Amino acid sequence: xxxxSALRRALSSxxxxxxxxxxxxxxxxxxISAFRRxxxxxxxxxxxxxxxxxxxxxxxxxxxxxxxxxxxxVIVAGTTTVLTLTVGVFTAYAxxxxxxxxxxxxxxxxxxxxxxxxxxQLVPLLKLFTDIEWINTYQAMVLPGLGFALPLSVWxxxxxxxxxxxxxxxxxxxxxxxxxxxFRKVIVPLAAPGVFxxxxxxxIAAWNxxxxxxxxxxxxxxxxATVAISKFTGVSGFDQPFGTQMAAGVIVTVPLIVVVxxxxxxIVAGLTAGGVK
Amino acid sequence: xxxxxTREVPPTAKxxxxxxxxKRDAQGTRRxxxxxxSPTLLVLALVIGYPVLAGFRESLFTRGETLDADGxxxxxxxxxxxxxxxxxxxxxxxxxxWNAFGNTSFFTVTTVVLETxxxxxxxxxxxxxFRGRALVRASILVPWAIPTAISGLLWKWIFQxxxxxxxxLRQQILWTADGFPAKMAVVIAEVWKTSPFIGLLVLxxxxxxxxxxxxxxxxxxxxxxxxxxxxxxxxxxxALLVAVLFxxxxxxxxxxxxxxxxxxxxxxxxxxxxxxxxxxxxxxYGSAAAYATILFLYIALIAYLFVKLLGADIxxxxxxxKRRARKVxx
Numbered sequence: 001x002x003x004x005s006a007l008r009r010a011l012s013s014x015x016x017x018x019x020x021x022x023x024x025x026x027x028x029x030x031x032i033s034a035f036r037r038x039x040x041x042x043x044x045x046x047x048x049x050x051x052x053x054x055x056x057x058x059x060x061x062x063x064x065x066x067x068x069x070x071x072x073x074v075i076v077a078g079t080t081t082v083l084t085l086t087v088g089v090f091t092a093y094a095x096x097x098x099x100x101x102x103x104x105x106x107x108x109x110x111x112x113x114x115x116x117x118x119x120x121q122l123v124p125l126l127k128l129f130t131d132i133e134w135i136n137t138y139q140a141m142v143l144p145g146l147g148f149a150l151p152l153s154v155w156x157x158x159x160x161x162x163x164x165x166x167x168x169x170x171x172x173x174x175x176x177x178x179x180x181x182x183f184r185k186v187i188v189p190l191a192a193p194g195v196f197x198x199x200x201x202x203x204i205a206a207w208n209x210x211x212x213x214x215x216x217x218x219x220x221x222x223x224x225a226t227v228a229i230s231k232f233t234g235v236s237g238f239d240q241p242f243g244t245q246m247a248a249g250v251i252v253t254v255p256l257i258v259v260v261x262x263x264x265x266x267i268v269a270g271l272t273a274g275g276v277k
Numbered sequence: 278x279x280x281x282x283t284r285e286v287p288p289t290a291k292x293x294x295x296x297x298x299x300k301r302d303a304q305g306t307r308r309x310x311x312x313x314x315s316p317t318l319l320v321l322a323l324v325i326g327y328p329v330l331a332g333f334r335e336s337l338f339t340r341g342e343t344l345d346a347d348g349x350x351x352x353x354x355x356x357x358x359x360x361x362x363x364x365x366x367x368x369x370x371x372x373x374x375w376n377a378f379g380n381t382s383f384f385t386v387t388t389v390v391l392e393t394x395x396x397x398x399x400x401x402x403x404x405x406x407f408r409g410r411a412l413v414r415a416s417i418l419v420p421w422a423i424p425t426a427i428s429g430l431l432w433k434w435i436f437q438x439x440x441x442x443x444x445x446l447r448q449q450i451l452w453t454a455d456g457f458p459a460k461m462a463v464v465i466a467e468v469w470k471t472s473p474f475i476g477l478l479v480l481x482x483x484x485x486x487x488x489x490x491x492x493x494x495x496x497x498x499x500x501x502x503x504x505x506x507x508x509x510x511x512x513x514x515x516a517l518l519v520a521v522l523f524x525x526x527x528x529x530x531x532x533x534x535x536x537x538x539x540x541x542x543x544x545x546x547x548x549x550x551x552x553x554x555x556x557x558x559x560x561x562y563g564s565a566a567a568y569a570t571i572l573f574l575y576i577a578l579i580a581y582l583f584v585k586l587l588g589a590d591i592x593x594x595x596x597x598x599k600r601r602a603r604k605v606x607x
């Protein structure tokens with residue numbers, strides 16, 4: 001019996017190690033390639049023979065415009081998140097709290113819009129934005145972005161709000177609060193974690209967006225970070241500057257990973273509540 | 278909790294006016310609901326509803342120069358009915374279309390199957406874990422958090438001719454050139470990025486199964502496999518189905534990964550979204566919209582069949598709560 005349980009422990013540790021390696025090895029490779037010197041870029045050693053920051057300085061070198069691209073990403077993803085949550089919070093509150101006809105139909109409709117492929121939204125908007133000269137503007141990226149961010153966050157928020165103890169609100173009203181006060185002083189603080197988690201997930205989804213940002217912009221200064229990195233050119237213009245791209249990849253990914261790790265419990269709760277990407 | 282949800286009426290209102298008060302309250306609730314819902318519905322109608330309809334309309338038009346009856350060159354859009362669609366299904370374009378259709382379906386089936394198997398395995402490992410659960414839970418979020426375009430670059434780097442993949446496998450495979458290896462590269466990269474997501478959802482499902490169910494099964498002499506087959510699978514099925522549905526919808530519109538990893542306009546990995554995007558970026562909006570409409574119908578069909586045949590219940594929770602609530606009020 002003892003031997004068997006020891007074996008089980010060993011197997012389980014092995015399994016855990018396998019999962020961790022599966023998830024982390026490619027990311028490790030990206031990070032380690034970023035720290036290699038450009039001349040040993042194609043070294044396949046597990047640890048670089050000589051560490052170097054050259055790739056990172058190359059990321060911010062003149063013609064990549066990477067600083068600006070990062071700023072663009074922050075503006076686009078940030079605006080998308082703020083707009084999405086401002087609109088979505090009210091809808092989710094209604095869906096979770098109020099009882100009315102067609103409630104499931106409305107929720108079903110909102111969820112169904114996540115099914116729509118981005119491209120069928122993109123083609124007409126591309127044409128429209130060309131006509132009204134919105135190409136190369138932030139709004140051309142933010143507005144279509146709402147299309148995928150809003151259903152996602154309404155759904156997540158609804159799942160979170162359903163778990164709120166609304167009887168507390170009534171208890172507060174019995175104790176003499178008005179409806180507004182009860183909402184402000186009891187429900188808002190309790191709902192804040194769910195809203196916050198949704199904001200993180202929405203921000204990540206918007207930050208990772210590629211198709212819209214790639215299509216709506218053709219001027220370098222307006223590119224978001226993901227698009228800019230994919231378009232980095234090497235010195236000669238022919239070979240892909242992988243070292244620089246890996247370094248840039250580390251720069252855009254590490255902040256996300258730090259946020260994800262700090263809030264991992266919440267994020268897992270959010271992902272499993274919504275069952276979305 | 279369910280009881281309070283159905284009783285919107287604050288105690289004072291209930292005391293004051295019998296049925297009339299309740300009626301007014303229900304009306305107020307409806308008005309409030311409409312008020313709260315309208316911004317979202319408005320935004321969705323503008324950024325999704327309008328484009329989808331406009332896209333369909335667009336697919337019936339063709340832009341370009343033609344000669345009018347007097348032999349003058351006319352520029353602009355003209356109504357051409359289903360010409361864009363028939364053009365897709367005829368000649369060389371038909372080959373390209375069926376190739377993209379085949380790739381899209383192939384990617385969807387292979388990645389979703391592999392993701393499900395690997396994801397479920399991951400969830401089982403994590404569920405059994407004695408130590409290191411926190412470590413795995415953290416590391417499993419890493420592939421998910423990396424932007425798809427960046428992971429495309431990362432895998433392109435790994436799959437270079439003299440890159441890490443060939444070094445580990447001791448092979449000389451040209452992964453990122455055209456051909457079957459390119460397909461495999463896309464599948465591997467996609468599965469790496471998304472199977473942790475399925476793992477997380479299934480793990481959440483597993484943690485809700487009470488332990489004593491397994492104990493009872495063990496007492497009755499069920500083997501480990503029987504337990505998995507008859508207890509674990511049926512009980513995580515709802516969570517798994519929703520996860521699989523979402524992965525399928527996502528895989529059907531795949532763009533970022535093959536576009537970055539292999540490149541657009543490459544036969545071996547061209548998906549329907551990529552072919553539509555390529556048309557649009559060459560300003561052939563009508564044809565692009567036709568491709569997009571076909572993809573949209575394909576996705577809608579798959580989603581419908583999936584929900585109908587397997588009974589994936591996405592808004593199930595809401596319905597359940599409502600049913601319970603109705604019972605309470607009755």
